[in-house]
Amino acid sequence: MTAEPIARVLIDSPLPQLDRLLEYRIPESLDGDARPGVRLVVPLRTGGRQAKGYLVDRVAEASFGGQLAEISEVVSTARVLTPEVYRLARRAADRAAGTASDLLRLAVPPRQVRIEKAWLGALDAAGRTGPALTPAEIAVAEGAPAPALDSDTIAVLRDPTAAAGDRRIALTAPQRLVEAGHGEWLPAGLMTLVGLAARTVAGGRSAIIAVPDYRDLDLVAAAAALVLPGEAIARVDAGRGAGERYRGFLRALEKRPALVIGTRTAVTAPAHRLGLIALWDDGDPLHAEQHAPGVHARDLALLRHDDAACGLILAAHSPSADTQRLVEIGYLRTVTPARSARRRIRPTTRAVGADEPGARARIPSIAWRAASEALATGPVLLQVARPGFDPRIVCADCGEAVRCRVCAGPVGVRRAGAAPSCRWCGAIAPAAPCTRCAGTRRRASTPGSVRTADELGRAFPGARVIVSDADHAHQQVEPGRTIVVATRGAEPIVAGGYRAVLLLDAERMLARDGLRVVDDCLRWWQNAAALAADDAPVLLVGVDGPVAQALATGTADELIAAELADRRRLRFPPAVRSATVTGTAPEVRAALEPVLALDGVDALGPVDTADGQVRAIVRLDYARGVDVAHELRAAVVAAATARAQRRRSTLRVRFDDPTAFDAALDE
DNA sequence: AGCACGCCGACT
DNA sequence: GTCGGCGTGCTC
Numbered sequence: 001m002t003a004e005p006i007a008r009v010l011i012d013s014p015l016p017q018l019d020r021l022l023e024y025r026i027p028e029s030l031d032g033d034a035r036p037g038v039r040l041v042v043p044l045r046t047g048g049r050q051a052k053g054y055l056v057d058r059v060a061e062a063s064f065g066g067q068l069a070e071i072s073e074v075v076s077t078a079r080v081l082t083p084e085v086y087r088l089a090r091r092a093a094d095r096a097a098g099t100a101s102d103l104l105r106l107a108v109p110p111r112q113v114r115i116e117k118a119w120l121g122a123l124d125a126a127g128r129t130g131p132a133l134t135p136a137e138i139a140v141a142e143g144a145p146a147p148a149l150d151s152d153t154i155a156v157l158r159d160p161t162a163a164a165g166d167r168r169i170a171l172t173a174p175q176r177l178v179e180a181g182h183g184e185w186l187p188a189g190l191m192t193l194v195g196l197a198a199r200t201v202a203g204g205r206s207a208i209i210a211v212p213d214y215r216d217l218d219l220v221a222a223a224a225a226l227v228l229p230g231e232a233i234a235r236v237d238a239g240r241g242a243g244e245r246y247r248g249f250l251r252a253l254e255k256r257p258a259l260v261i262g263t264r265t266a267v268t269a270p271a272h273r274l275g276l277i278a279l280w281d282d283g284d285p286l287h288a289e290q291h292a293p294g295v296h297a298r299d300l301a302l303l304r305h306d307d308a309a310c311g312l313i314l315a316a317h318s319p320s321a322d323t324q325r326l327v328e329i330g331y332l333r334t335v336t337p338a339r340s341a342r343r344r345i346r347p348t349t350r351a352v353g354a355d356e357p358g359a360r361a362r363i364p365s366i367a368w369r370a371a372s373e374a375l376a377t378g379p380v381l382l383q384v385a386r387p388g389f390d391p392r393i394v395c396a397d398c399g400e401a402v403r404c405r406v407c408a409g410p411v412g413v414r415r416a417g418a419a420p421s422c423r424w425c426g427a428i429a430p431a432a433p434c435t436r437c438a439g440t441r442r443r444a445s446t447p448g449s450v451r452t453a454d455e456l457g458r459a460f461p462g463a464r465v466i467v468s469d470a471d472h473a474h475q476q477v478e479p480g481r482t483i484v485v486a487t488r489g490a491e492p493i494v495a496g497g498y499r500a501v502l503l504l505d506a507e508r509m510l511a512r513d514g515l516r517v518v519d520d521c522l523r524w525w526q527n528a529a530a531l532a533a534d535d536a537p538v539l540l541v542g543v544d545g546p547v548a549q550a551l552a553t554g555t556a557d558e559l560i561a562a563e564l565a566d567r568r569r570l571r572f573p574p575a576v577r578s579a580t581v582t583g584t585a586p587e588v589r590a591a592l593e594p595v596l597a598l599d600g601v602d603a604l605g606p607v608d609t610a611d612g613q614v615r616a617i618v619r620l621d622y623a624r625g626v627d628v629a630h631e632l633r634a635a636v637v638a639a640a641t642a643r644a645q646r647r648r649s650t651l652r653v654r655f656d657d658p659t660a661f662d663a664a665l666d667e
Numbered sequence: 668a669g670c671a672c673g674c675c676g677a678c679t
Numbered sequence: 680g681t682c683g684g685c686g687t688g689c690t691c
Binding site: 006007008009011015017018020021022023024025042043044045049051062064066067068069641 | 687688689690691
């Protein structure tokens with residue numbers, strides 16, 4: 001008999017009733033293989049039902065009073081669930097009223113038998129498949145450029161004995177490109193993260209870098225490959241197939257430091273002696289997880305930092321309102337370039353010259369002349385909006401979006417012919433007088449005509465035209481007389497930077513509704529500006545007002561602070577947390593009742609949704625998070641268990657959905 | 668989810 | 680008397 005014959009097991013099941021540790025006896029025959037972290041098969045109830053699960057840990061005595069069943073099978077000896085990742089899943093699930101196994105489904109990739117067998121075969125007694133870095137490799141990694149941070153800040157971030165508060169940084173990255181070597185150009189902020197991470201690995205600790213999309217990831221991978229050996233890099237994204245993903249995951253699992261790079265799920269990867277966790281552009285919606293329970297990569301990074309006491313850096317050209325909040329409560333300290341070093345984005349009028357080739361494409365004269373001139377020396381970027389329908393109601397006099405008189409939410413029509421209603425609280429025809437001109441006449445907004453690449457290209461005779469959008473994104477463009485037409489977020493990189501950048505659809509982007517319009521526009525435009533050569537003009541076409549002013553004077557950070565102050569006044573995220581509760585009217589009513597009794601909690605709605613259900617948005621102070629999650633979780637379990645109404649439960653809870661307050665309540 | 672347990676109507 | 684209906688509850 002061994003000392004710890006009881007296995008505590010997490011069943012791989014989305015059922016909230018099963019989201020706890022069940023105890024099983026470990027038979028003598030499996031004693032050696034049944035180590036913490038392995039995948040298991042266990043019986044669940046009688047009748048030969050078998051469930052998959054993870055062995056979380058082993059204990060000497062069972063706390064369960066009843067008869068224990070035995071583990072059926074140890075799937076493999078690979079210990080894929082580390083204690084750190086389990087704790088992360090548990091805490092994140094509790095915070096979001098979800099299940100740990102839902103989180104682990106994202107954190108632990110599906111098993112690939114061939115790859116796992118090869119890896120297990122190569123694993124030595126120390127839990128590694130290869131050597132640590134050589135002194136020469138360490139020297140290269142220690143010399144990796146980290147242009148946006150001074151050596152003191154880097155030293156503190158690397159120092160495990162430094163005060164935790166000093167090791168949490170919000171970096172507003174300088175808006176310029178740097179050359180990593182071998183003709184690889186990337187934003188200075190991304191290079192900084194790679195440089196920081198390379199030093200961390202050189203010092204014997206792992207680092208995680210999570211970026212929004214694959215284009216950023218390719219830049220990071222290329223830069224990392226110049227400063228670290230391939231063996232020290234674990235790429236954990238799903239973009240190159242399940243096999244490569246699992247290979248990267250297993251590399252991260254080894255007992256030697258790695259630079260773990262990937263998209264949002266990288267923050268949940270295993271890491272040997274985690275020393276740094278870095279997020280790039282945390283305001284990008286791609287960092288918001290789509291799968292249940294929908295925990296944002298930023299929140300996972302914060303939890304991970306708290307657990308591992310590692311360095312934490314949230315870096316972006318344009319800080320998110322969430323980062324701003326963390327700065328204001330004193331949780332993050334800022335590293336910001338001097339205002340004089342911020343890139344100026346010049347607003348220009350929308351007045352179009354009549355006799356220029358730019359007129360047909362409705363490019364204002366000043367912008368067209370700047371672009372034509374710049375084209376002689378290299379590529380020019382024209383950033384455009386994605387096409388899309390926008391069913392908002394605006395002031396007929398000045399065009400400002402109309403707000404709800406009840407909650408200040410956007411007012412729109414759900415479908416053609418319907419009465420205008422508030423997208424957030426559901427009030428019918430609630431429009432308040434225009435906030436800009438006090439007018440009361442209304443009209444539907446028009447989406448604005450979409451320019452074609454052809455039109456834009458013809459405005460610049462003799463130039464090569466390259467189109468880059470989400471479907472056909474170009475990573476890089478060669479120097480030359482080239483017009484690059486790109487939708488926001490899909491702008492290619494040019495070595496040395498664009499010679500001019502025109503932000504053409506600024507008016508349409510700013511007129512979109514949604515809670516984060518200002519944050520998004522600042523992010524899109526400052527990210528594009530960061531791709532320009534140092535002295536190249538960046539022109540914001542056809543927009544004035546506070547956003548344009550902030551960009552012109554290099555005070556975007558102050559504008560985000562003002563934006564956050566507004567949200568605080570209105571009780572909107574990220575000043576408060578939110579929980580979207582969807583289901584049948586009685587289910588939602590029952591779920592809301594106990595949480596609305598708590599201080600610092602209120603709700604918008606419920607409103608009817610298109611599929612006959614109702615939706616309410618609970619708003620809660622951060623301090624109420626534990627209580628509200630606990631109550632809503634109890635409501636989900638109750639709804640799943642009590643099947644009084646013969647139908648399976650439809651109650652859903654989603655915390656901190658970034659789109660909750662946007663115009664997505666229809667459909 | 669499944670599957671067993673449990674307390675009320677029509678069958679040999 | 681008892682076979683079986685599905686509402687209710689549990690899964691180590």
